[in-house]
Amino acid sequence: MRSVRFSVVTAAAAAAALTAVTGCAEKSDAKGGDAVAIKATDSACEVSAKEFPAGKVVFDVENKGSKVTEVYVLFPDDRIVTERENIGPGTKATITAEIKAGDYTVACKPGMKGDGIRTAVKATGKGAASAKRSPELDKAVAEYRKWVQEQADETLPKAKAFADAVKAGDLEGAKKLYAESRIGWERTEPVAESFGDIDPKVDVREDGLEDGQDPAKDWTGWHKLEKALWADKKIGDNEKKLADQLMTDLTDWQKRVGKAEITPTSMANGAKELLDEVASGKVTGEEERYSHTDLVDFKANVEGAQKAYELLKPVAAKNDPKLSAELDKQFAAMATLLDKYRADKTTYVFESYDKVGKDQRKELSDAVSALGEPLSHLAAAVAK
Template sequence: MPGLTSPKIRRTAGARLAVVAATAVLPLALASCTDNASATSSGTTDGPIQVTSTASDCKVSATEAPSGNLTFAVKNDGTEVTEFYVLAEDGLRIVAEVENIGPGITRNLVLTAPAGKYITACKPGMKGDGIRADFTVKDSGQQATVDADLQKLVDTGVTQYTAYVKDQTEQLVAGTKEFAAAYAAGDAAKARSLYAATRMHWERIEPVAESFGDLDPKLDAREADLEPGQKWTGWHRAEKDLFPPAGYKALTAAERSAIAKQLVADTEELSTRTRTVELSADKLGNGAKELLDEVARGKVTGEEEIWSHTDLWDFQANVDGARIAFENLKPALQQKDAELATDLDAKFGALQAELKKHAKGDGFAYYNELSKDEVQQLSALVDSLGEPLSKLTAAVVL
């Protein structure tokens, strides 16, 4: 799930949970078509904010909006798949996003935004910095009323998920140190045995991790995603060295040591930053869908772990993270939309049952061992879960 380093939007981040003010509530992207909204002469809009993305342009129908619930109706008038982002003023932190918008498709990005300065960005072809523009949210002075009992359920779910992120981050740091020590010492067999299991902690909280735009490319950039001149570090740099393709020249002991040292340092920095991240129900719902998008884009295709073929470990971890977010919100969802809660339970169960068929010991079969039919079945179950999961945030956000 390259990043926002110069600044640059990561290739296909799934889903990412923004590091924003505690008052920000940022619901998930919803796939639907909308009517056109009329922009006022002041640059604001009294309806959905229309966004038109092409290969060379990102037209946003308003430059300002009042704080509260905002809807961006993003239409792709180009020939490539596009994405749309709302970024914090620094251009690094991802506040909200909608991905995988095919040509001719319109998808909604719904968020509740506090007053402040933001940046909008279209990313045609899912490459580069994106086509950016400033966007301002002005204080509307309006406060939403909420149901106290439902709010308590939501708050409990957020607290539980925050604890889950903390636990996974701690395990990621510990596992990374063990992996890095083995890798730096040249113990390739031990490092290979630790690689997939340790990365699962990253993959479970990937939307949180990816919200830090400068750390994500350092830790998780694939070779195919590198920009010209970008230094390649992180997990996939070590992966190629541990699971080398034909003709590959192995890294020297000094090079391995440098990769290992940087990997630990960046993971510890991630741990420090996650202690201050502000989570909310919308971020849980967004993150759940984004994790499933990560599965659909990288794990099902086998592109994420191109040398190790440990994609099913990542697949399982992404599903774990999405399911935990859903389950933390399920008590509130059962009050708001019991039918959706039941549907999500069933479809998570079906996907997990299919994954279990490929389990081997404490891990999984290598992805290149799966037949085409087995891959297609997994893909179909991911697609089946994706549609109802896209409704989660809108159902629980108050």
Template sequence: MPISTTTPRVLRATGLLAIAGLVATGCAKSKSDSAPKGAVKVAINLTDDGCKPSPASVPAGPVTFQVKNVSANKVTEAELLNGDTIMGEKENLTPGLSGTFSLRLNGGKYQVYCPNAKTEKTDFTVTGSSATPSQDPAVKAALTQATTGYQAYVIAEVDKLVPATKQFTDAVRAGDMDKAKAAFAQARYYYEEVEPVAESFGDLDPDIDARVDDVDDQSKWTGFHRLEKALWQDKSLTGMSPVADKLDADVAKLKTLVATTTYQPAQLANGATELLDEVASSKVTGEEDRYSHTDLSDFEANVSGAQKAFDLLKPALDKTDAALSTTVNTQFAAVLAALQPYKQGNGYVDYSTVGDDKRRVLTQKVDALAEPLSQVAAKVNG
């Protein structure tokens, strides 16, 4: 699937669910090696000069990329490209942080891409061809059910997103501030559940969900957060109708794209991990909904989307690693329980009223889930 590589993203966790053959795992805080068995390891050190892979050529099959930000202040991510397609990536790596992603690669010419480096792209070669991994028939059947189930889930949630967004944008076009504010969090909830899928479609996610610090040209800033700023900070919807119109069009485009998108088992697990990364990098910090302070709604949506992906994989994971399955399931329950004190009516309290000590507790719960969850993709890769 063609993915635009012309718009660097600023410290935003992303997922790449819609690319056939993708198996990405790991998070920056992971303490364990979740590489598939027998994977060749490739080191990528981020510097402001570039990000050369070592070795620069590997045989086809499972490959784990170990990415570390050695000294880069301008570079925070590394991506593996096949043409314009992002095959896998690790983001949000400030100096000293590291992370991994794993792929099952076929032979061919690739590039390692690190936006904003002096040399942004470096060639990477995969030789030979990759055989389909052998798998226990019962596990294979369970994983097939998981992927078809996830496809149906994504389609269903985007089907809810379209009218919920229109309810929000209709209020914006009508200049009804109160109604627009009331509809904002619910529309975003459906989007945040499946955000890693949207992120796989090039510039579609930035168009829908970019924050002010994600765009260089403010005149081209569109999407939910542009309207959020108008509502809560600018306190005026003047000139926002074109932004509302574009948001409707972008959400409609997402609906068209997900209708034909299929998934690999490890993609579900990676998407779940990316959703947890989203919580840690922007929801817990309060950066995501900085004007409306509806971050906890997004927080719950991210966790809900991650849990759905995991629940679909759980029957297979129960067979391949029952202990890990139990651990992840327990930690999901702990995260959701930690959110309960902040429930208010059909939503959540204003996140600006949640103190730093309470935010630290939420962070600890998310971290406790993210570490074992990052191991799941390797377990369902066959």
């Protein structure tokens, strides 16, 4: 549920970013092993090092503003290298990533809107490009890449069944197929989001559109069809066109996903991102506000995070056995809790989320926090 889309920075945004960073600390580069500090406020994104050695890079983020923020490290074409969402006011976060030599942009997004306040940075030297990974981590990356492709391949026929029902004008049939068509996407969403342009086409919510975009013509994807099916309760010619467009965009995802930049730390950070997705959209009921199928997405997000963890576990358990033990415990607790909301553990038929009460939502939220905290340390464990 990427709430916004990245685009080329406008002249005004670039000027604002330049103004915002003029007050940055004078330190311009970091030595090997030093963390790069990022101080985010409502009007600035201060990066302590404009140059740092390529390889394992640790970003220490502090949100000193009054709004929830997100921090991204972006390739020049706006593909995502690494990110951390939902950093609350007065809180800190640490992001560990493998970064090759080259030019990048750090973007802070107060309020989680727009292109963000941007700062150009550079990774120098050989670093990650020349570092030899352990065979265990190479295997984890290869297996994860294979699994992500399988999820995309398995999603296409399910999405086609949903799209065909829409095009046939079968309102109830489309409703029944909607949630299942999204499972593979939700399991692997951080990989899709890394491209920058696919997620806004297929999974954006109406309130996630950029300022100036018209929901009537600029909003596409699953959630616009969700609104038509449950809120508007009608399928017209426009919805049928949207179904075709959804298949076009998902086919693009299927073809490109195998070429995604994947590293052990991106797998670990992606697992944390999936828990952030749960915290920001599923627990609150915002993601599937019309269909109330949030628990299906919730389960798929958790499964995606657990898959990444299980593949990285041989190294994580060796480097940080206490962390691995805690993650095992919390993933098991989460599975048990979610099972309370489905009658058959072999299917994805969950209780409608509008029937889940305040106390139950609090219990789910607490479980997400209990899992998300140790999961935030997984990248550091596999990068040791």
